[in-house]
Amino acid sequence: MSKRSLWRDPLIWLSALFVFFLVGMSLLRPVFAWAFPTIQPPIYGGDSFLMLWLFHAGLVIVSSLAAAIVGVGAAIVATRKAGEEFRPLLEALATIGQTFPPAAVLAISVPAFGYGAVPTFMALFLYGILPVLKNSLAGIAGVPEAVRDAGTGMGLTPWQILRDIELPLAAPTILAGIRISVIVNIGTAAIGSTVGAITLGTPIIGGLVSDKISYVIQGAIVIGLFAILTDMLFERLDQRLRQFAARA
Amino acid sequence: MIELQHVGKSYGDKTIIADLSFTVERGAFCAVIGPSGSGKSTSLRLINRLIDLTSGTIRVGGEDIMSLPPEQLRRRIGYAIQSVGLFPHWTIEDNIATVPRLLKWSEAKVKQRVEELFALLQLDPATTRLKYPHQLSGGQQQRIGVARALAADPDILLMDEPFGALDPLTRQSLRTELARIHKATGKTILLVTHDIDEALELGDVIAILRDGKLVQFGTPADILAKPANDFVRDFMGGASLGLKLLSLGHVRDHLRPDAAEGIAVPADAPLTEALSQMVLRRTDRLPVKDTNGKPAGSIFLSDLVG
Numbered sequence: 001m002s003k004r005s006l007w008r009d010p011l012i013w014l015s016a017l018f019v020f021f022l023v024g025m026s027l028l029r030p031v032f033a034w035a036f037p038t039i040q041p042p043i044y045g046g047d048s049f050l051m052l053w054l055f056h057a058g059l060v061i062v063s064s065l066a067a068a069i070v071g072v073g074a075a076i077v078a079t080r081k082a083g084e085e086f087r088p089l090l091e092a093l094a095t096i097g098q099t100f101p102p103a104a105v106l107a108i109s110v111p112a113f114g115y116g117a118v119p120t121f122m123a124l125f126l127y128g129i130l131p132v133l134k135n136s137l138a139g140i141a142g143v144p145e146a147v148r149d150a151g152t153g154m155g156l157t158p159w160q161i162l163r164d165i166e167l168p169l170a171a172p173t174i175l176a177g178i179r180i181s182v183i184v185n186i187g188t189a190a191i192g193s194t195v196g197a198i199t200l201g202t203p204i205i206g207g208l209v210s211d212k213i214s215y216v217i218q219g220a221i222v223i224g225l226f227a228i229l230t231d232m233l234f235e236r237l238d239q240r241l242r243q244f245a246a247r248a
Numbered sequence: 249m250i251e252l253q254h255v256g257k258s259y260g261d262k263t264i265i266a267d268l269s270f271t272v273e274r275g276a277f278c279a280v281i282g283p284s285g286s287g288k289s290t291s292l293r294l295i296n297r298l299i300d301l302t303s304g305t306i307r308v309g310g311e312d313i314m315s316l317p318p319e320q321l322r323r324r325i326g327y328a329i330q331s332v333g334l335f336p337h338w339t340i341e342d343n344i345a346t347v348p349r350l351l352k353w354s355e356a357k358v359k360q361r362v363e364e365l366f367a368l369l370q371l372d373p374a375t376t377r378l379k380y381p382h383q384l385s386g387g388q389q390q391r392i393g394v395a396r397a398l399a400a401d402p403d404i405l406l407m408d409e410p411f412g413a414l415d416p417l418t419r420q421s422l423r424t425e426l427a428r429i430h431k432a433t434g435k436t437i438l439l440v441t442h443d444i445d446e447a448l449e450l451g452d453v454i455a456i457l458r459d460g461k462l463v464q465f466g467t468p469a470d471i472l473a474k475p476a477n478d479f480v481r482d483f484m485g486g487a488s489l490g491l492k493l494l495s496l497g498h499v500r501d502h503l504r505p506d507a508a509e510g511i512a513v514p515a516d517a518p519l520t521e522a523l524s525q526m527v528l529r530r531t532d533r534l535p536v537k538d539t540n541g542k543p544a545g546s547i548f549l550s551d552l553v554g
Contacts, residue, residue, distance in 0.1 A: 144331075144333070144336075146329065146331030146332065146333035147333045147334075147335060147336065148333075149298070149329060149331075149333055150327070150329060150332070150333025150334070150335075150393075151333070151335070152298060152322070153296055153298055153322060153327035153329070153406075154322060154323065154327055154346055154347050154350070154396070154397075155318075155319045155320070155321075155322035155323035155347060155350055156319070156346075156350065157319050160350075164335075165335060168337050169336065169337060
């Protein structure tokens with residue numbers, strides 16, 4: 001990429017904007033004071049937005065990572081000969097599971113895990129498994145039978161078939177599942193503040209409760225940018241991956 | 249050498265292969281033909297243990313196939329299939345190098361072998377080496393599939409309708425090429441096909457299967473001249489059996505020194521081509537040219553049946 005086009009890259013601009021909102025929200029005090037003269041102070045005054053974002057991102061990263069490992073792992077097991085019988089069950093589970101709204105999953109996890117970050121983590125983790133599982137199953141099943149047959153016929157071991165053939169060919173589909181999981185989790189983590197987790201949703205919930213609409217706007221801007229940026233990064237990763245894989 | 253002794257395969261009480269025995273000598277080209285569901289593909293897949301035997305024994309190069317781990321056995325046997333199954337995310341070079349790398353050859357040796365194979369299959373390494381399978385035509389992909397099967401220089405090559413999905417022209421050119429490769433390398437080849445002409449052209453011996461049983465095993469000339477039963481006669485061509493038999497002979501073996509008028513037929517053409525030309529030109533004799541295009545004599549209609 002040349003220098004010129006680098007500056008035209010929306011990812012760079014959005015990242016800069018995002019960092020500005022994270023660390024420089026207080027610079028916007030006059031703007032919010034002018035727009036919402038009745039709200040004092042006009043800028044959310046709890047934890048800094050940087051701090052909130054770190055908590056929020058940490059929660060999303062850990063839960064999505066765990067969900068990705070479990071989701072891909074379960075799909076691998078279900079597509080082996082030994083795990084064949086679990087496959088219809090897992091497929092049904094993944095499909096039915098996704099019809100639950102994430103907020104409902106959060107509500108269910110409170111009585112089970114109490115208040116704070118733990119029920120939020122559990123909700124994000126459990127809900128995050130579903131798209132990964134579903135896409136991994138589809139991705140591995142989508143590997144042409146002829147390719148698998150030729151591989152086996154040439155003497156690749158089952159492990160080599162999985163590592164060198166199935167996973168690379170399924171990678172773009174699996175990544176798409178992880179992408180959905182992460183983006184949904186970024187949004188759901190915000191609702192985690194209703195059950196006591198510290199996230200970028202905290203100013204939103206606080207603002208709604210105390211009728212301070214500027215806090216809601218500030219939180220929403222940061223979460224929105226965070227989600228858009230993450231999605232763009234996945235888009236880049238997907239393009240990279242497609243250059244190397246999935247030439248079928 | 250490939251030996252099948254009383255080989256059987258069944259799923260539950262459904263028998264796919266029943267008591268199949270035949271031997272393909274070292275360096276021979278055996279074509280396995282039969283109608284759909286005759287068990288010809290199954291018999292092939294039993295040899296490299298993609299399917300497990302129910303009964304009987306199979307020996308490859310004198311060794312019982314059950315005495316080796318399946319992966320090790322398969323790396324010693326070339327395998328090419330109709331759907332090719334090239335790895336779409338690997339370059340042509342890497343696809344060809346699959347088995348040599350599984351066998352942990354040195355990278356220098358792998359490179360050298362890939363080059364040899366490009367030469368053997370008359371492919372241009374400069375334009376193909378770093379391409380991906382989807383960038384090649386069906387015929388080229390199939391050629392790479394054959395190269396990949398030959399990569400680790402196996403003594404035995406198993407081919408399951410390798411040219412089945414190609415257009416007639418490409419198919420014919422690959423057939424000719426396979427015959428040339430067989431001659432050049434001396435591999436023992438077992439080819440499954442449902443195309444009788446392909447079997448007749450390529451096979452030193454032909455195994456005819458029906459309902460999982462061997463109906464006849466012999467040279468193409470034997471089978472055409474003495475079909476074991478009505479099924480073989482009909483399957484091999486029925487009324488055109490004589491023409492099939494004629495196609496096995498070559499003009500060069502029926503030459504006369506006499507001269508004849510008209511456009512010459514090549515000496516290495518099959519006799520059917522000579523007959524076809526005679527019918528077209530309404531004549532009972534044709535001039536013959538050798539491979540250099542020089543006059544080599546003539547062929548008479550009466551020689552075709554002699």
